[in-house]
Amino acid sequence: MQPSAPAKPTAAMRTHLTRQTPKGYVFWKVARAGVLHVALIVGAVIMLIPFIWMVSTSLKSLDQVFTFPPSWIPNPIIWENYPQALTTVPFGQWFVNTSRIAILVTLGQLFTCSLAGFTFARMRFPGRDVLFLVYIATLMIPAHVTIIPIFVTMNTFGLVDTPWSLIIPGLTSAWGTFLFRQYYLSLPSELEDAAKMDGCSFFRIYLQISLPLAKPILATLGIFTFLGAWNDFLGPLIFLQSKDTKTLTVGLLQFQAEFQGMGNWPVMMAGVVISTLPVLIAFIIGQKYFVRGIALTGIKG
Amino acid sequence: MALAETATRVRDRRTRREAFFRTLRWHEAKWAYLFLLPNLLLFLAFTIYPVFASFFYSLNRWNLHNPMQFIGLGNYTTLLNDPIFRKVLGNTFYYTAGIIPFQTALGLLIALGLNQKLRFTTFYRSVYFVPVVTSSIAVSMVWQWLYQPEWGVFNSLLKQIGIQGPNWLFSTSWAMPSVILLSIWKNVGYSVVLYLAALQGVPESLFESAMIDGANAWHRFWRITLPMISPTTFFIIVLSVIGSFQSFDQIYVLTQGGPARATSVIAYYLYENGFKFFNMGYAAAIAYVLFGLLLFATLLQWFYRRRWVFGEE
Numbered sequence: 001m002q003p004s005a006p007a008k009p010t011a012a013m014r015t016h017l018t019r020q021t022p023k024g025y026v027f028w029k030v031a032r033a034g035v036l037h038v039a040l041i042v043g044a045v046i047m048l049i050p051f052i053w054m055v056s057t058s059l060k061s062l063d064q065v066f067t068f069p070p071s072w073i074p075n076p077i078i079w080e081n082y083p084q085a086l087t088t089v090p091f092g093q094w095f096v097n098t099s100r101i102a103i104l105v106t107l108g109q110l111f112t113c114s115l116a117g118f119t120f121a122r123m124r125f126p127g128r129d130v131l132f133l134v135y136i137a138t139l140m141i142p143a144h145v146t147i148i149p150i151f152v153t154m155n156t157f158g159l160v161d162t163p164w165s166l167i168i169p170g171l172t173s174a175w176g177t178f179l180f181r182q183y184y185l186s187l188p189s190e191l192e193d194a195a196k197m198d199g200c201s202f203f204r205i206y207l208q209i210s211l212p213l214a215k216p217i218l219a220t221l222g223i224f225t226f227l228g229a230w231n232d233f234l235g236p237l238i239f240l241q242s243k244d245t246k247t248l249t250v251g252l253l254q255f256q257a258e259f260q261g262m263g264n265w266p267v268m269m270a271g272v273v274i275s276t277l278p279v280l281i282a283f284i285i286g287q288k289y290f291v292r293g294i295a296l297t298g299i300k301g
Numbered sequence: 302m303a304l305a306e307t308a309t310r311v312r313d314r315r316t317r318r319e320a321f322f323r324t325l326r327w328h329e330a331k332w333a334y335l336f337l338l339p340n341l342l343l344f345l346a347f348t349i350y351p352v353f354a355s356f357f358y359s360l361n362r363w364n365l366h367n368p369m370q371f372i373g374l375g376n377y378t379t380l381l382n383d384p385i386f387r388k389v390l391g392n393t394f395y396y397t398a399g400i401i402p403f404q405t406a407l408g409l410l411i412a413l414g415l416n417q418k419l420r421f422t423t424f425y426r427s428v429y430f431v432p433v434v435t436s437s438i439a440v441s442m443v444w445q446w447l448y449q450p451e452w453g454v455f456n457s458l459l460k461q462i463g464i465q466g467p468n469w470l471f472s473t474s475w476a477m478p479s480v481i482l483l484s485i486w487k488n489v490g491y492s493v494v495l496y497l498a499a500l501q502g503v504p505e506s507l508f509e510s511a512m513i514d515g516a517n518a519w520h521r522f523w524r525i526t527l528p529m530i531s532p533t534t535f536f537i538i539v540l541s542v543i544g545s546f547q548s549f550d551q552i553y554v555l556t557q558g559g560p561a562r563a564t565s566v567i568a569y570y571l572y573e574n575g576f577k578f579f580n581m582g583y584a585a586a587i588a589y590v591l592f593g594l595l596l597f598a599t600l601l602q603w604f605y606r607r608r609w610v611f612g613e614e
Contacts, residue, residue, distance in 0.1 A: 033419055040414050044428040047486070051431070053454050054443045070457040116340035125330035131337075138348050142547050142595060144571050145588040148358060148581060149351035152365070169347040172340045202332045231436040233550045238576055249438040253554070256442055265446050276439045283434045287427045290434060294494045 058082070058269035065265050081270035088258060088267075091274055093244060094251040101166050101247065102229040108171030109225050110218055116172075117180020118206045122192055132181070135174045143234065151238055165239040170229060176221050183217045184210060220293035223286070230279060248275045358585035365579050376586035385562060386570065386587070392477065393566045397545040399481040400488075404541045405534055407485070408492025415493065416500045426497065430490035437487065441554035444483045445470065448555075473563040476556050480564055483551055488544070492537045499533035500526070528611040535602070535610050542598050546591060567591050 052072070057065060058081055059074040085091070119125075120132050154165040191213075195205050211218075236250045246254065255271045283290060359376055361369040380386050411429060415422045432440060447454045448469035456466035467475045507525050516524065549568040552558060558565035558573070565573075567587065575584030 033417075036414055036417055036419060037421075040411075040419075040422075040425045043411060043414075044425055047428050047432065047490075049454070050440065050443045050447060050486070053447060057446065066452050068452075068457060069461050070452075070454060112340040112343065115336050119333050119336040123329055123333040123336070124326065125333035128333070131341075134349075135344070138344075138352070140543075140592075140596060140599065141348070141352060142543075142588070142591055144547065144568055145355050145585075145592050146348060146351035148575055148585050148588065149354035150347055151576075152354070152581075153346075153351075155365070169343070172343040172347075174344065174348065177340060202329070202336070206336070227434060231438075233436075233438050233553070234572070237553075238572075249436055252436075252438050252442065256554075265449075265452075268442065269446065272439045272442050276435050279434055279436065280431070283427075283431065287430070291426065291430060291494050294491065294498075 054269050054272055057265055058267075058273050060266050062264065062266060078266065081266045082274070085255070085267050085270040085274060089251060089255045089271070090243065091248075091251070091271070094246050094248045094275075095278075097163060097240075097245060098230055098247040098249075101163050101170075102226050104167045105170035105229045106222055106226045108167070109173055109176050110222055112172040113176030113221065114180050114211060114214060114218065115206060116177045117182075118184055118210050120177070120181040121184035122189060122205075122210065123202065135177055138174045139178065147234065147238065154239065160239055161241050161245055163240075163245065166229075166232070166235050173225075176225070179217055179221055180214065183214055187213055216292075219289055223289055223293055227279070251275075355585045355588055358582050359589050361582045363581045365581055369582075372582070376583050377590075379583070380586055380590060385565070388562055389565045389567055389570045392562075392564060393546060395477055396481060396484075396548065396566055397542060399478070400484055400545050401538060401541050403485045404488060404492050405537055408489050408537065409496050409530075409534075411489070411493045412496035412500055415497055426490075426493065429493050432487045433490045435487075437550035438554055440487055441483065441551045444479075444486075445555055448479055470556055471560060473561050476560060476563045480551055480555055483555070484545075484548065487551075488541075492541075495533055495537060496530065499530040503529045531610045535606060539599060539602055542602070543595060546595055546598070567594075 056072055056074055059077045059079070060081075061078045064071070064074055064078070120128060150165075150169050151160070154160045159165045159168075191209050192205050195209055231249060232247070233249045236247045237253075240246050240250060243254070252271060252275050256268055259268045259271075358369075360371060360373060362372050362375070363369040415426055415429075450456055450466070450468045450471060453469075455469070459466040469475050469479045503526060507529070508521055511521050511525055547568050548566060549572065552564050552566060552569050553572075556564040558569045568591070571584050571587040571591065574580045574587060
């Protein structure tokens with residue numbers, strides 16, 4: 001339904017309504033808001049149940065977990081699961097590995113994509129439109145098509161099981177290039193033209209005029225590239241094999257393998273909390289940018 | 302005489318000007334190619350080359366260690382007669398069909414609720430969006446615990462109201478719905494945000510004039526809101542199909558394609574063949590079938606787009 005209709009009636013209608021039934025109108029307005037809040041809160045709780053249960057389990061002892069009926073609040077609170085999770089597997093190392101890959105991939109993409117996007121949007125050269133068409137055509141290609149040859153290539157160069165096997169292919173993306181080009185095209189080019197007339201070099205135009213104008217796209221692509229690299233699973237699963245090179249996602253699986261046989265859910269959930277906490281904190285701080293970015297570009301997170 | 306002289310001078314000037322612009326253009330093109338170079342080299346090495354290499358692998362029998370053996374379309378004919386692959390295709394369609402209605406309808410419903418002039422809507426929106434940003438591996442592990450048949454939350458809650466819950470991930474009939482439920486939970490916030498942006502873009506004046514004409518809320522929704530946001534619906538459906546066809550992470554953690562292949566989807570089967578059994582050629586053929594299906598599905602949707610998307614010629 002579109003009940004927002006009464007939310008913004010014209011001034012004439014509002015006086016008409018309030019004059020006719022002042023009490024009734026206010027009552028319905030409040031009642032409608034109340035019902036909506038209840039519905040939205042119920043939905044929000046359903047969305048949060050897995051997170052609540054994750055935290056709750058991570059603070060329980062083993063025998064508190066296997067009880068019926070289930071208790072939502074651990075009593076007593078058991079903190080020991082966290083040190084146990086942190087000492088059994090090298091979460092610190094995995095955290096460093098993941099950050100390194102995600103940061104380098106993000107910086108690389110921001111540089112290569114903004115520069116290429118600028119070139120496609122603002123410079124003239126033979127073959128430009130054909131080349132850009134090729135870029136667009138590859139947007140549809142699923143990662144599964146390219147991952148096998150990339151694996152073979154990395155294997156040939158002996159880079160499998162090093163972070164480079166994930167960093168190097170991640171340094172650019174057709175999608176990012178596309179985003180930057182479209183964004184530059186949506187901006188007026190007068191500033192750049194004026195700079196060009198004054199004899200400004202192309203690189204300086206890019207660096208000092210175009211790039212600062214593209215801050216919204218830099219933020220959006222930055223956030224989602226980082227998030228994508230941080231949460232990536234298929235890549236690390238295929239490319240990283242030894243314990244020391246793993247990222248958090250594949251590491252978490254190894255961690256699970258060590259505890260699931262025993263049914264030690266509290267320690268497992270503690271591990272999950274540890275691995276998701278950085279992203280959750282980042283999201284809470286910068287949620288505005290996440291949401292705005294999605295609306296801006298429709299990137300799949 | 303004077304005329305001829307002027308003519309040559311003009312011609313000279315023209316050639317000189319042309320030469321000047323040619324240098325200028327060449328100067329610009331030179332820099333353009335230089336700027337493109339890092340992007341283009343990586344693009345060629347990690348997108349264009351793999352697309353062709355993958356197709357070439359798919360025409361060979363190859364396990365990475367022994368030399369390739371060219372078998373033409375052999376892998377594709379094997380796929381056609383592979384009963385597991387047929388099951389896998391069916392599962393992929395099942396999974397996709399299970400997700401699309403919720404991704405659109407549920408997403409829209411929540412977005413409509415959030416689009417009211419209420420307090421705390423930013424907070425609610427963030428709550429619905431949290432699963433989208435969280436790692437699929439982490440949330441899958443949490444859901445595995447929720448689905449645990451004896452002590453998991455779902456069955457405990459059901460037991461409290463006197464219902465014996467299903468075996469969820471361990472039952473051939475419940476495993477796929479369980480995976481679908483998790484995927485809806487994980488991704489619905491994404492369509493909520495997209496729909497919310499679309500709803501805020503519908504001009505208020507349309508509703509006002511409809512109200513003056515006496516349209517009730519129901520009519521305003523079906524005749525104004527829904528058509529006005531249909532491009533977003535289209536976008537969400539296209540993206541959901543693409544995403545669902547490739548989904549892998551949840552299935553890897555929750556079921557490993559089981560029980561009895563009940564949740565094996567294309568991406569998982571591809572992974573198994575390529576990186577467990579090292580049938581690189583066969584895996585590449587599966588990748589190409591996946592690619593073809595995606596291409597076909599997307600083109601089909603574009604073809605039918607003008608039938609129901611508003612403002613399309």
